[in-house]
Each structure stands twice: as structure tokens, then as C-alpha cells.
Amino acid sequence: MSIWVPELLSPAGSLEKLKVAMWYGADACYLGGQKFGLRSAADNFNEEELKEALEFAHSRNKLVYVVLNSFLHDEELKELPEFLKLLEEVKVDAVICSDLGVVQTVRKHSDLVVHLSTQASCLNADAARFWKDQGVKRIVLGREVAIADAKKIKDKVDIELEMFVHGSMCMAYSGNCVISNYTQGRDSNRGGCAHSCRFEYSLAEKESEEYKKAYFMSSKDLEGIRVLQDFIDAGIDSLKVEGRMKTHHYVGTISKVYSEALSHYKNNGNFLSSQLEEWERELRKVGHRDYTNASLIEKAGPDSVFNEREHMENEYVVGGVILEKGDDYTLVEVRSPFTPNDEIEIIPFHGKNVTLQNNQLMDVAGEVLEKTRPGMILKLPYIEQAQSFNLIRVRTRP
Numbered sequence: 001m002s003i004w005v006p007e008l009l010s011p012a013g014s015l016e017k018l019k020v021a022m023w024y025g026a027d028a029c030y031l032g033g034q035k036f037g038l039r040s041a042a043d044n045f046n047e048e049e050l051k052e053a054l055e056f057a058h059s060r061n062k063l064v065y066v067v068l069n070s071f072l073h074d075e076e077l078k079e080l081p082e083f084l085k086l087l088e089e090v091k092v093d094a095v096i097c098s099d100l101g102v103v104q105t106v107r108k109h110s111d112l113v114v115h116l117s118t119q120a121s122c123l124n125a126d127a128a129r130f131w132k133d134q135g136v137k138r139i140v141l142g143r144e145v146a147i148a149d150a151k152k153i154k155d156k157v158d159i160e161l162e163m164f165v166h167g168s169m170c171m172a173y174s175g176n177c178v179i180s181n182y183t184q185g186r187d188s189n190r191g192g193c194a195h196s197c198r199f200e201y202s203l204a205e206k207e208s209e210e211y212k213k214a215y216f217m218s219s220k221d222l223e224g225i226r227v228l229q230d231f232i233d234a235g236i237d238s239l240k241v242e243g244r245m246k247t248h249h250y251v252g253t254i255s256k257v258y259s260e261a262l263s264h265y266k267n268n269g270n271f272l273s274s275q276l277e278e279w280e281r282e283l284r285k286v287g288h289r290d291y292t293n294a295s296l297i298e299k300a301g302p303d304s305v306f307n308e309r310e311h312m313e314n315e316y317v318v319g320g321v322i323l324e325k326g327d328d329y330t331l332v333e334v335r336s337p338f339t340p341n342d343e344i345e346i347i348p349f350h351g352k353n354v355t356l357q358n359n360q361l362m363d364v365a366g367e368v369l370e371k372t373r374p375g376m377i378l379k380l381p382y383i384e385q386a387q388s389f390n391l392i393r394v395r396t397r398p
């Protein structure tokens with residue numbers, strides 16, 4: 001039995017994160033080049049990295065989309081055709097645009113497939129039809145659209161639709177927020193968002209001297225694992241995970257959970273509640289704000305506000321990455337310090353995590369360690385389920 005399921009599209013803030021996402025099951029990744037994208041602080045891809053990313057993905061039948069989702073002035077738009085040549089040369093599978101001028105420039109100067117970014121806030125069938133007429137092949141709907149309404153758009157307009165399934169949310173319509181511009185002098189719509197919606201603000205009733213501290217503009221994080229069936233029934237073509245700025249741990253864990261869930265459905269035609277609970281437990285091991293369905297089922301309301309100070313630091317971190325496995329050993333490159341008393345688990349590409357028991361930590365010279373250091377190579381005993389590039393998760397605050 002094989003049932004249709006949507007593409008799983010994960011963020012790639014760097015070449016290594018792209019590989020992690022794809023090893024852990026993402027069908028496609030989106031990433032930014034050095035210019036024209038909205039995450040100026042991300043570790044954006046240079047030409048060599050772009051080539052390697054495309055070769056890596058295509059050799060595994062996976063796809064790569066490049067974001068060109070900044071809103072551009074005329075001067076910047078002039079530089080775009082040169083960059084498009086590079087994207088065509090490396091055989092990028094699509095570009096993700098928000099600005100109508102960018103869409104038209106891409107169409108005029110290249111044969112690249114165009115996806116419309118969520119930044120364009122497409123919410124209805126008429127807008128979808130307009131973008132289709134502009135040559136857009138896929139629309140990433142605004143995050144305010146419910147799955148049921150997305151289905152209506154799909155029924156009226158024959159166009160690919162992509163929706164966010166997981167990750168941080170904006171409190172404003174994407175592409176229309178200027179809080180960061182006015183509070184920090186950083187332009188949200190041109191790559192500079194300072195996340196001003198997450199700050200603490202003082203509120204006072206009119207004519208009152210009494211101020212109340214609040215984080216009233218900060219949204220909870222989206223989690224769509226419980227509504228995967230609705231996405232499938234609505235025929236949504238691609239499910240997107242937010243987070244080009246997030247960690248390897250996040251990218252690997254989220255890609256694995258959603259790809260396992262989708263594969264399970266593909267093979268069995270159901271999501272059993274016991275499995276959903278297990279997947280949810282995994283989703284709670286990565287740094288996150290409280291989770292919400294946001295507007296996927298009903299319009300997001302006051303209960304979708306995360307009215308708390310950020311506490312994104314996480315008790316689980318990537319302690320290391322498996323380099324190789326020999327006949328009687330497993331080599332690990334350490335990424336974060338940990339001790340033999342910490343809870344250590346290997347995250348295989350498929351299947352259950354493997355918890356390491358009675359950990360004795362040794363370096364390659366055989367010296368027993370009280371604590372690891374980032375960058376060192378650790379020699380662990382042979383671990384049957386381990387494979388090169390598996391992440392090792394460590395719980396630092398049991």
C-alpha cells in the first residue's frame with residue numbers, strides 16, 4: 001500500500017544543516033544565497049556551497065529551493081539577473097519570491113521555477129489566480145489561512161500549495177510587519193528582523209500611571225503533527241518547517257518526526273494516537289515556545305499568544321556527530337561538552353533512538369574523560385544502530 005503524502009520541506013541555514021535535514025528525511029530544503037533573501041544573519045550559502053548542496057540533494061532525488069524573498073529597490077533588482085544565471089547553472093529546483101518585480105525579473109531572465117513566498121500573504125483564490133497568471137507554479141500561503149480554506153483555494157485554482165506545518169510564527173501578516181523597522185531600525189522585509197515582537201513591553205491603561213509588563217505580541221510556535229490528516233485530505237502539496245536560523249538538533253529532529261509520520265501514513269493510511277504521542281514527545285525535546293495550531297483549524301486567538309520571557313535554551317543539545325563505525329568502536333566528533341553522567345542518545349536516521357547505558361567516555365588515545373570538549377574525537381564502543389552522520393543528543397539538565 002502506498003498513499004500520496006505531501007512533500008516535507010525543511011530549512012537549511014547552512015550546508016551541514018541541509019545534509020542533516022535530508023539524512024533525517026526531508027524531501028526538499030530551502031536556503032538563502034548571499035543576497036536577496038530575508039535572513040541576513042543566517043549562514044547563507046556561497047557559490048561553492050550552493051553547488052555542493054544541489055549535487056548532494058539531486059544525487060538523493062531531493063530538491064533545493066532558493067529564497068529570493070526580500071523586497072527590492074530598483075538598484076538591487078539590477079543585480080538579480082547575474083545571480084539567476086548562477087542558480088540556473090547549479091540547477092536549483094525553484095526560487096521563492098515575494099516581490100512582483102522579482103517574480104517578473106526571474107521570468108524574464110531565466111527558466112527557473114517560481115514559488116510565491118508566504119511574505120506575499122496570499123490568502124484567497126483570486127490572489128492565487130493572479131499569481132498563477134504571473135507564472136508562479138506554487139504558492140506558500142499566508143499563515144493566516146486555515147487548511148479548510150486552503151482546500152477551497154486548491155479546488156478553485158489549479159496550482160501547487162505549500163503551508164507551514166511547524167516552527168516560529170509572526171504575529172503580523174508576513175511581509176507586512178514593520179515593528180522591527182521602527183523599534184530597532186532594522187527592516188523586517190529586507191532581511192533585518194530583530195524579532196521585536198518577542199520583546200517585553202510596558203502597558204498602561206489610559207490615564208493610569210500603573211504599567212504592566214507583557215510580551216503581548218509574541219506568538220506561540222506552530223505544531224501541525226495532529227492535523228497532518230487534514231493537510232493530506234486537502235491535497236496540500238508541500239509542508240514547510242520554519243527555521244533557517246535554528247540548530248542542527250532542531251532541523252534533524254523536526255525533519256525526522258514529520259518524515260516518519262508521513263511515511264507511516266503513506267504505508268498504513270493512518271496516524272495511530274500512540275505514535276502521535278511519541279512523535280510529540282520528540283518535538284518537545286527541541287527548543288520551542290509553547291505549541292499552538294495557530295490558524296490551521298480556527299483563527300488564532302488570545303490563547304496563541306506566548307506571554308512569557310523567551311526561554312529557548314534547551315536541556316537537550318547535540319553533543320556530537322558520529323564520524324565512523326569500525327568493528328569494535330564508534331568515533332564521535334564532539335560538538336558540545338558533556339559528561340559520563342549525562343543522558344546520551346543516538347538519533348538514528350530511522351527508528352527509535354538508542355540510549356547509551358553505562359557510558360564511559362574515552363578519547364582516541366584511550367584516556368578516560370570526565371568531560372568532553374567541543375572539537376575532540378571520542379571513541380565509544382561499537383553501537384550497532386549507529387551510522388555515520390547520526391546526531392548524538394545529550395540531556396544536560398536531567
Ligand code: SF4
Nearest residue numbers: 170171177193196197
Ligand atoms: S518582528 Fe516578529 S512579527 Fe514582525 S517580522 Fe519579525 S518575527 Fe515577524
